[in-house]
Amino acid sequence: MNLKFRAKDYTSDDSFESAEYEYFGNETEGWEIKRNGTPYLHLGPGYIPLKTISCGVCSTDIDRRFLPFPLPQIIGHEVLAEGLGENQGKQFVVEINDTYEARGDQNSDQFCKEGIPTHSPERRVLGIDRLPGGFGPYILAPVHAAISLEGVSPKAAVLMEPFAAALQAILASPPKPGDHVAVLGPRRLGSLILAALASYRKTNNSDFRITAITRHDHLVALSKSMGADEVVDLRKTDISQLKSQFDIVYDTTSTTSGFESALQIAKREVHLKTTNGQVMAGIAHLTELVVDELSILPYTESNVLFHWKKENRTNQNVFVFGGVSESVKENLKKQFTVFEGSVSEAENILNSEKFSNHLPRFDLVVVSNPEELSLAIRPNPNHENSLVRPRGAILVDSSTGNLWSEEANLVAKFFIDGKEIHSSRCGDFHMAISLLRDNPDITKALETNLISHRFPSDQLELAYTTAKDPSSVKVVVDFT
Template identity: 20%
Template sequence: MKAAVLEGIDQLVVKEVPDYKVGLGEVLVRVKTCAVCGSDLRIMHSGNPRVKYPQIVGHEIAGEVVEVGDGVERLGVGDRVAVGADVPCGKCYWCQNGMGTNCAINYAVGYQFPGGFAEYILLNELTVNQQVVNLIPDNLSFDEASLAEPLACAINGLEMSQLGVGDTLCIIGAGPIGCMMIELGRHMGATNIIVIQRSQRRLDMAKKYSADHYFLSDDPDIDAKVKGVTKGEGPDVIMITCASPEAQEQSLLLARHRARINFFGGLASTARKLNISSNLIHYKELTILGSHGSLPRHHKKAIKIIDRGMVHTAQYITHRFPLDQIHEAFHAAESREGLKVVVNP
């Protein structure tokens, strides 16, 4: 089969690799769509301790089951499925108590387990048993369903941030996940949604998702403008959905007292350290938290949300490429010319 294999830093090669052989409890899926995530770009350029070369990356996946191993009962040949990324080990304290994103092993598709930038993906017994792979309704396209994975991460983030009915939600970073949080936040009860973005082009693209206010992050009057649309208080919840130390620092200045601030966007290992006054946290009684990845239950919810039209994932896809053009796909994602880039092997 053909696959895009990461052989080292900035060494992504499309080539023929041996076909998978399906074993006990495993499921073989013909990949129809694998979307490009920002973490795929970071893995390619900077590596990741969980990714050992050579490896097939890619974790936002949808496809069709073509073979199942002995012992598999929940899935069958012909099933249309979407695949989550995070795979609980099922044995540690965190996984057994429903908090698998804190697992020390932190298994994930496209990291320790081969990913979806390939014609086929073999889902091992653990991935199948932990219900990381889920059926998708017939009315959803594979492209739409592949975005259940990033949407699941957005659900986890807003859930952990305790977004509630009547809250003001501020999203710093208007990329695909930031825009998903506009739609999702509205359904979760946010009555005032503010979006802050560095580039005017991305800010304009985000306007189709109908937040209440849109501001550029480098506006010298940003603090006054945010206070002006929140009755002088600031937002209740701030989600930093970009990989920016500046945005994380800015969030503490914008937040209202007792706000919840989620450092959702992971920083590159080479990013500078934050320069913040801890007195802001102390006197405002702020809650600073982080969230990453998702649990299998979030992935199931994401599929339902997409199916109900609550988050319109079809609108996010602006570029499509075949597997042979994966370098062009990665370039399109890095250029931020659109929102979501998908590869159709």
């Protein structure tokens, strides 16, 4: 098959430029992608061509220039598409991770063997990392990432990717019976987290309260329609009055001030869902923390056993930075294989024979200050590998928290008080579709309330600008 078309690439100066693309190939032999007549990307077997119907604008699209992936690129990853060729007439939603598993490739790496294929360094990401996205008229989707749309309306389907991501936050940080949880910034993703919380509560017959926190009139009304039990308007209530009131705070603000507010009002946990690529509260690489779905926990005897609930594994290999107290090191050595040293020594260990047949990451990393914490997330500017395994934990020895820099005082106190930061990224589309089928009232709320603007594809720039405006909620670009 040969597809030629023009699309608008997103560039590093936050603008769009027109480019000519050509996709040539097929599912069994692979594809060649050309951009303006020059080879752009070679894809092996396992991709099917789809024609874009609609694509939502996400906060990640708005902050795309801050992410460590090459530009220009056709961005957009919240895709509803229709099939071509033998798939003509079928509609699909598309999971964004391009992995061995998604392509049906029998080859695999250690990440696939560990059950975390979406964290393989080999992966590409639709509309984010290399693979052309949904703001063009055609995409090439990994065959198992294209999920046939049955039982959910097209209006709700264009929201499937962000709803699945919202649901992932709830599964990673599930409310306990009697909890009072808050969604800070209930706009695009925040509104979907409200809907996911309401769906989760109903499906599981759970008992917890949901509060939305905002400062915009239209989001007050939206939050109630999306499942919030109550709404706090920050124009009427100062954030200081909410200190330590919420067991879990799901932060979807993508702002430094929002993250700092979340740290103040959380009683037990902040779940970080969106970031802006910048240093926040004295901690660098929090965007990458979310990408890797890492957690930051205070060092305790129970937290050394941390792993995601759905993972059947135990921690074995632990790296400890030099600033960590001797008592912590000695306690760890009683349970684990412990490695000590600097960040360069940590990388050398992961590249050594000791890890030749293992996932090249530590199960836990223990740090004593913000600098070590940031290095644990991204130790080397020349690559995107963390020291700690995806969905693993960085433990903070807070015994020296009073020595942290002034800009990190808030987060130091947060850990001293025994509180936790968790994060999550993409979600399971099949589970999201099932939840929406089981909760038609929530599906109806998504269809009715969440999409605030729709634009034809020739008005992509206007759609993008509108999505930046706080008065918008979800902006969708339509191709048909």
